[in-house]
Amino acid sequence: MGNTIRELRQKHGLTIAEVCDRTNISRGMLSKIENAQTATSLDTLAKLASALGVSLSTLFRNYNMPEGDAQLVKSGEGMEVVRRGTKRGHTYHLLAYDRGSTKLFEPFLIAMDDASEAFPTFEHPGVEFIYMLQGKIEYRHGQSTYLLEPGDALTFRGDIPHGPEKLIELPIVFLAIIYYAAPPVES
Structure with missing residues (x-):
């Protein structure tokens, strides 16, 4: 006070x-x-x-207010991670790190700049959200493909095979956020 x-x-x-x-x-x-x-x-x-x-x-506006617990990852400082099947021309930067016992979400900044690479398919629990920032890509989810351009958003179930199908305009940069369902609370 x-x-x-x-x-x-x-x-x-x-x-x-x-x-x-x-x-x-x-x-x-x-x-x-x-x-x-x-x-x-x-x-x-x-x-x-x-x-x-x-x-x-x-x-009394700040009285008994909980401490802030925000996590800031400055531009260019996201931890670079290697995902299964990623090779040259792909970079994944993890933009937030788990700080608890349960992983709720994973936000990645993904950049692709090599048109000759073969792309893996991914499957994982949860729901994935992709937001295109730069370039054009054809993205596969199950049996469907989607043309994604800057400003487009795609949301889908992660347990269905998905991944890049064709790089159309390089460089490609997009934000991918995987949201995991919270575990049931026991009563």
């Missing part, structure tokens, strides 16, 4: 002395409140909120 008070005070361009004058709180006490070195009453918090021009609930 102290951080919130300090941030609001600084955002409004107020000094500690100005807030103290508005609230009749000593500078030492306000400093201790901002640095989380003391507890304070709701009455004092209400005075601070008023002096900062916000509601009392605004002071």
